[in-house]
Amino acid sequence: MPRLRPSLFWRARREISPMAAKLLPACRDLESAANELRWIREYVRDTKSPIPDELRVWQLAEKRGRGIPLQYVLGTQPFGDIEIKCRPGVLIPRPETEAYTLHLASLLSQSSPPPTSLSILDLCTGTGCIPLLLLHSLLIPLRAPTPIFLHGVDISPAAIRLARANLTHNTPALNRFPHASSSSCPYNLTFSQFDIFSPSLITHLQHFLNPQIHTPTPTGTGTGTQDQNTEPPTKIPDLLVSNPPYISPRDFNSATARAVRNHEPRLALVPQQQEGLSPIHRYRHDRYNCRPEDVFYARILEIASVLKPKRVLVEVGGWEQALRVVRLVLENSTAATSRNNDGGHKSQEEYNLVEVWRDEPSAGDKGERVEVAGREVVVQGEGRGRAVYLSRV
């Protein structure tokens, strides 16, 4: 990272404030230093503390100037219309994630016929930001009260604790919707700690999708608004979404921002390296014939081939990874097809829609197409390659 010119510090001090000069090493330019200083001041003004305001501003600016992400300094990140609590040890939600989550919510709410109930699974949920924003955005447009069941899993206990804290934090905002609190439209969002490579994960998810079959009393599935008398979620999830770790060890060292590398958990960013795994895990990872940074996608597609969700969305780290994931999908389904040749379950395995979404998927189909493994794939939106979207509906 190039050194900042001393004149920039001088200008920050003169044109904004000495505090802004403090932020410069992290912010890198005057405009964002000014913005962040304003946000720090707003935060101090809106929260109570026995410590004098100016001192607090100074402390926070000092922390931020040392390179700690603003979201950890202030403890939150706006995400869509909601606020997500952030803590060191759990990945900060990104604006790209926000963009496709909102787009997914609008797809789900506009699907025709309108859904009578929705069940959604989020693998590698981190702060829980994706299911929380989906829920929040779905409660508004759904005209008829629609039960919504969501479940997030993450390997990290800290993430699961924070995800639950985030549910509590946002419960008032969720219950603001008139039908959210009515008994005909319960939502149920739960989180559990799980390694997605664990063989028992699928059973766990199936249990979530259809609790009655496995336990006579569907209680104790987690926190959230519950209504024991309502229909259980359908067996087929409407959506399987995941933003898994996707950065290669090499890119982690060379292509990530310093604030990411130094302050966010590596577990959230880089698929666990082979050496770090127990023999059983290494065996599992080796089963997937793909690059190490793509191994989560191989596993997610495997889970999807069992649960057969109506829609799948996975975030990816760029255009090339997007194409590799598409190839995994298409190869998987041809493998599945040949396996099922005799049984004729072909259509069950195949997705009738395979798309690559760019950073801003809501910009829509601009006619862009890319050919992968002999199939023409629609590219939606603008920006960098950001997600792969599959649909059976």
Added chain:
Amino acid sequence: MLAAPWVCRSCARSLRHASIFQFVRRASTETPVRLPPALLERARRLTAEHDQLTSTLEKDFDAKKAKRAGEISRIADALRQFEKAKAALSELHGLLESDDAEMRELARDDLEATNAQLVESSHNLSAALTPKHPFADMPCLLEIRPGPGGTEGRFFADTLFHMYKAYCSNKGYRTRVVQYEASDSDGQTGSEGEIALQEAVLEVQEPGAYAIFRGEAGMHRVQRVPATEAKGRTHTSAVAVWVLPSFPENGTSESEADWENPESDFYIDPTEVRSETMRARGAGGQHVNKTESAIRLTHIPTGTTVSMQDSRSQQRNREYAWRLLRSRIAQQRREAREEMARQMRSSVLANSQITRGDKIRTYQYQQDRCTDHRSGLDAHNLPDVLRGGETLGKIMDSVQTWLINKDIEALISEEEASAAVASREKGK
């Protein structure tokens, strides 16, 4: 309205030159009827669009689509009528070949009426295809000013003011006198008690009044013997009438809260806006964790751009940016409209200088006649005209027909020109 016999008779003169009527003329003889193919093509295309829109609207409602469907529905209806008449005619022609004499006789009886129907429906179709005037649905302002010269013109200006006011009340249109000012002459009045009018502005608050009255704009000539004329000579004077759309006053019916209504100044079609987020360079996603909440919106048709980065929340910034963009666009629209009204006013002013050649209508007292020089309608019973009675209505209707025919002519020559260009392109 178009079928009323007096219109047909009186308009025949002015319509003789319209190319549409050459087609129609051919139509009523042996050759099969045809509109210019380009026009028919356009009607078919719009009808297809209309049918498609109505079927999607059944599934889910969308204000913008509904508006569009409403706009083109009269074209779809007119095309259907036209096709029906055409089918009926070809059926009749089939019957004329019949071996059965009685059948042939019956067919011949119907022929004339069916031909007339075809003429009428093809005319209606052309009329439906002419673009609606952008102000057609608005209320209007009638501004009346005497031409230069003596008090005679001022008296007649007052007569016209009362004529329009009476016409509106006969028709049940709400009006408001915006201005009514006597010239500071010596307070004398005309033989009918008219004042010497300097200027009058009458607002006709009926939606669509602009379309009803737009044909009234221009120089109105009066020929009569003034009360003060000792030698009994006929004087000729003129009065200018302006017709302007009347816009709702700022802040009354137009407000930000209205932004979802396509009619509102604040409405922006989301597909006409490009939204950009100012994202970090490089890989983005998990690779960076800076707050990237800035947003920029560009309204493509006007190139208006707003950016917003006040909040840490991108959603918030997006909302503010939209609000700002809406109010900027509304402001621009309002200014453009005011400018347009201003230009209209000065163009009417320019081309209706008080010359004999430019008069649109003459009110002849001695002969008890009112002649419209555009439609060629010559109406008797001048008192009824000046009372704003049915005779005035007939004159105004004849002008409407004349205006429509002028629009049709323009449309046809435009369509033919573009068809010619297209076929030349194809030939290359």
